[in-house]
Amino acid sequence: MEKKIVLLPGDGIGPEIVFEAKRVLEEVGKIFGVTFQFTEEQIGGVAIDKSGVPLPDKTVEQCLNADAILLGAVGGPKWDNVEPSLRPERGLLKIRKALDLYANLRPVQVMEPLIHSxxxxxxxxxxxxxxxxxxxxxxxxxxxxxxxxxxxxxxxxxxxxxxxxxxxxxxxxxxxxxxxxxxxxxxxxxxxxxxxxxxxxxxxxxxxxxxxxxxxxxxxxxxxxxxxxxxxxxxxxxxxxxxxxxxxxxxxxxxxxGSLGLLPSASMNSSKLGLFEPVHGSAPDIAGKGIANPLAAIASAAMLLQYGLGLIEEAKTIEVAIERALRNGYRTPDIALTGDRIVSTTEMTDAVIEALKIASYSN
The missing domain is CATH 3.40.718.10 (Isopropylmalate Dehydrogenase)
Known part of the structure; x- marks a missing residue:
């Protein structure tokens, strides 16, 4: 099985968390025998800087030919004073229109390890x-x-x-x-x-x-x-x-x-083409510091598998791995309480991947 995934890292912490979610998808591919073909395109502020518009035609074209799309985040103070029609957020609104992504799904569940967060x-x-x-x-x-x-x-x-x-x-x-x-x-x-x-x-x-x-x-x-x-x-x-x-x-x-850093979302059209993204914003104040929470992006990857590709078992394995990593005490700063083990963006993903392997063995 081969699936084409378009990655739209975007701005701020977007590139960091999309990279981590990609790592998890690659591990899922190894475990379940799925080949993911990844293509990276531009949206938001980075697209304005490189192409002069928040949503280049090439990005739309690639997304229309994809099986699913994974987005990081758009926007930041760097582009606060650009013409309103060219703001990074317009790229997000335009891609929703271009792909007719009229249904936004946001599941909200409380993970027991984080109930006190x-x-x-x-x-x-x-x-x-x-x-x-x-x-x-x-x-x-x-x-x-x-x-x-x-x-x-x-x-x-x-x-x-x-x-x-x-x-x-x-x-x-x-x-x-x-x-x-x-x-x-x-x-x-x-x-x-x-x-x-x-x-x-x-x-x-x-x-x-x-x-x-x-x-x-x-x-x-x-x-x-x-x-x-x-x-x-x-x-x-x-x-x-x-x-x-x-x-x-x-x-x-x-x-x-307990945190925007935990919530995934999906935007779907009638043809079941979906754009999957974490709910949180671009968080430019922490971009590049290695402390962003990748769990919402990883959970969005799980939604991509379930709702976008119909790979329910694979999606469930990621969800179980996220909860297992949290039960093992791993926390990024945004969800940490006094005495918790605080880890970096990459270390949190490492913990999820390790839990992913364990979860797949148990199945």
Whole structure:
């Protein structure tokens, strides 16, 4: 079996963590007999520096011909003052549009070895296992016009929130499909008491629920959902919501795991082509210091195997290896508590690879 993987290291700590995730994938390939063909392309600030744009055409072309894509991170203060249309983050938005990556998946699970790393009480976190399904290519991030203009004689600003019924329908169907593979519950999050877009969202959610009689649909306003995620996260199975709300809620959910450095994500299209990336940002303040946490990137590689390539056993082996490395006491600085064994980026990956070998032998 041979699979083509495009690597998009990007900016900041992106190159470091993508390199470590690649090491893990190569080890998986050796264990399970899978050949990965890796191609590296540019996105974000590094693409601006080398090509003048945050997303070169060559990058899009290579990604369209790939089996899956692994991204590091984009952005940094170096590019804060470039023209808005050329900011590194535009590269990320554009690749989502170019590949029609409309469904963002963010699993949130609490690993027992790290349950005390979160600011939330352990008794609240025990047993948390939820999936946030976020619409990714519509809403206020992509609406037009989005501009500054004169309003009543003074400077004002306009951002536009646009959704078509078909866009809402397809992301809801994704959420219901995933719920069928889990405990059969969907929480649709909106702001239907204020926004017309949310009222349409809720109508389409009810319509979709009629097609999934085996799945329970509930609704929750986004402000309440933000509170409930911290108050009682165990009540959720699959959360589905629009782009802006999903962006905020999924980052808030990082507090459940204890660190953004632990959370992976996937962005998928209808053809199952996926872009897999850690939730955390580019962290330019620690880039090159060898202290970045590679676990979210490695977990993203596991999602790549499961959701992108259908290699479920291989993905599970990585997940088991991550937890085993944590149980063995390895910690990067961002998740370390007093008395923990603090290791470098490379050493953490070494620990995962060693655990990976043990996990594969036990299978």
């Amino acid at each position: 979160s600011a939330i009480k352990p008794e609240i976190l025990t047993g948390v296992d939820l999936l946030i399904v976020r619409e990714l290519t519509g809403g206020i991030y992509f609406g037009s016009p989005s501009e500054r203009r004169e309003i009543d004689g003074e400077l004002g600003v306009v951002d536009t929130l646009v959704y078509k019924r078909s866009e809402i329908k397809r992301i809801l169907k994704q959420a219901f499909d995933f719920a069928r593979l889990r405990s059969g519950r969907v929480m649709s999050v909106d702001k239907a008491n204020v926004l017309e877009s949310s009222r349409l969202w809720r109508e389409v959610a009810e319509e979709t629920a009629n097609e999934y009689k085996d799945v329970i649909l509930e609704h929750m306003l986004v402000d309440n959902a933000a509170m409930q995620l911290i108050r009682n996260p165990r009540q959720f199975d699959v959360i589905v919501t629009e782009n802006l709300f999903g962006d905020i809620l999924s980052d808030e959910a990082s507090m459940i795991s």
